[in-house]
Amino acid sequence: MPEDLVLREDIDGLALLTLNRPDKLNSINHAIFEHLERHVADLERADSGIGCVVLRGAGRCFSAGHDLSDISAGEAQDFGYESKVIERLACLPQAVIAAVHGHCYTGALELALAGDIILASHSARFADTHAKWALTPVWGMTQRLPRRVGFAKAREMMFTAKTYSGAEALAMGLANACYDDDLFEQEVIAFARQILENSxxxxxxxxxxxxxxxxxxxxxxxxxxxxxxxxxxxxxxxxxxxxxxxxx
Structure with missing residues (x-):
């Protein structure tokens, strides 16, 4: 396998998973799913010692979404596999927090929606752009987004491909909180520690x-x-x- 595309750091019962393609704005490809699956499989173990999981992105953003250059270059697709990895992430026994700063578009939003909690920075930008590229979802957008924000708002996001700020995501219920960029990392850790205090x-x-x-x-x-x-x-x-x- 190539270099670690999803990094893991454990701190006192908290697992930090970091999408690690910063030069590509953490665009998601098949290899990222393979790396993510390895971590998810370990976290599923009853003796993992982990009580909370934070999924985040390295560098400038959470993720710009599915890597369109890989798609156009003919990257091998296995949407059933990729969807199952996202479902396994969503069904982990631990609380899963998606910590979103910068871009969180389309496939990245589907990945973030696997989180029980979404925490946004003020710099966060959310969008579903499937329709912009004549694509339809296969990673859960039509199921998880309406359950989180309601059908009317989900249709608005899907049909317009509009971009929403972190503050707007909070207002619509997509994000649970929105923090200043300078304090984002420490606020995410503090939120996770509130969960870790409980059983x-x-x-x-x-x-x-x-x-x-x-x-x-x-x-x-x-x-x-x-x-x-x-x-x-x-x-x-x-x-x-x-x-x-x-x-x-």
Whole structure:
């Protein structure tokens, strides 16, 4: 394989995954998916020791999107494989944060939408430009974007190919927060640490319940939650004891 196209750094239970084609604005090609899959497979392990994952981009931006030069040059495509890698990322037991600065266009937006949380910098620029190039999505845009921002706004983004700022992404619910560029990295880490303070057992349980009930009528979803709750985590007693000691 070529040089590491997705870097990984672990810090106290946090895994930082960095798209690493800065000279190409982190444009996504098949090789990036192969590198990303290796990290996702490791993070799926029950003994990974990771409680939160941050996906980000090296250099000037998160990613300019699918590498059109590779497509035009006849890059081998396996959209089923690439879509499955994104789905595996979305279904990781850990909370997944997409940290977006600079460009986040089309295929990159589909990748970011696999995150449970999207954090944007003020410099972030989001767009779905499939229609600009006479393309249609295969990495989840028509499914994940409407679920995040609503069908009306998703249609607007898809049909116009308009670009939206980090602040606009926050306003429409695409991003969970928007931070100053100078503070972006530390704010992302601080946000991740809030998640890491809580039980990974609970976070994984939340994700499985929400995934299993997506699209269900509420009454069926409620019944599923009651009958499929995973109950008490192995760290419950320790957490309650620490709380009691602080109160004492």
């Amino acid at each position: 990974p057992f609970s976070v994984a349980g939340y994700k499985r319940l929400m995934e299993a009930t997506d699209g269900m009528p509420v009454r069926f979803g409620l019944a599923h939650e009651v009958h499929n709750t995973e109950g008490v985590g192995p760290d419950m007693a320790e957490r309650i004891a620490r709380f009691a000691q602080r109160k004492g």
